[in-house]
Amino acid sequence: MIQVRIAGTAGVVPGPLLSTAELARRALPNTPPADVEAKTGISTRAWAPKGALMSDVGAEALRGALDRAGLEPRDLRRILFVTSTGGDALIPTTSSAIIATLGLRGTCDGFDLSNSCMGFLSALDTGARAVATGLFPVGIVVVEMLSRHLVPEQHRPYMVLGDGAAAVVLTQGAAGEGIVGASFGTDRTLGNTVHLGHPCVTGEPEHLQFLASNRELTEIGVSTLVRAAKAAVEPSGARLEDIEWVVPHQPNGSMLDKMIAALGVDPSRAVPLVEELGSIGAASIPMSLDRLLRTRPVRPGDRVLMAGIGAGVSYGAMLYQVA
Structure with a gap:
């Protein structure tokens, strides 16, 4: 066990909600919006306003998580910033902008981390190991503004992707x-x-594309997520169906349903967000975790299984026990 406590969480919806019907009229004018909504399992999603900064939204989320943890920004020793699309700038890091926004000067370090939709779990692993070596509290900030990279012509990502932000504060755990x-x-x-190509390499504007078919994405996503989940749970001697709470990545509504079914857990143990917020990349798991801890009767001794997949193909799972 890595002794670590998830001391505070927060989620931020960084823009107004847009309906599937509204976007379907732009991207799929010959398809009934109700058919698109039924296929994706998504009714609304948030897109951040043009010009919004990830550092501002991330700082807002981190302040919320710190408030819940009973801590101040000056208490932090490290900030990890996570996004799938490179942050507000390539240089300097967005984590440094968040540190500046919080008014911190030399009291903590920060760096950016990217692993597609697996980014939060990679950061959670990195942050937990920092706590284990005595470097804490650690703030993990995840901001996805995927809408920046969408065009109606690429209708598959256009119809499912949304924006979201979340933060988690880690401290030393109890026995x-x-x-x-x-x-x-x-x-x-x-x-x-x-x-999503790099315009400096291609020499032209780049937009996010799904290169695999829906069937391929589902098969890869479900199989790798279940494989990782089983491997994460096995050392504890527990069975998947016995885990109290499950927080999987949520690419779309139908894939989420297939993931829950493949894991063999009661759907009531998950906290769906995708119908309301769409597919929000690396922010999916921490936003769902925040809602779980705020709205469900999570008790001492309960276990929370977090599992995800990302482009690359990256995949992973972590089993967290509450004290």
């Missing part, structure tokens, strides 16, 4: 509290499923 199992992997042989 019996922390990460009791984890499993991570990357397998590019599974295919280049999702792609």
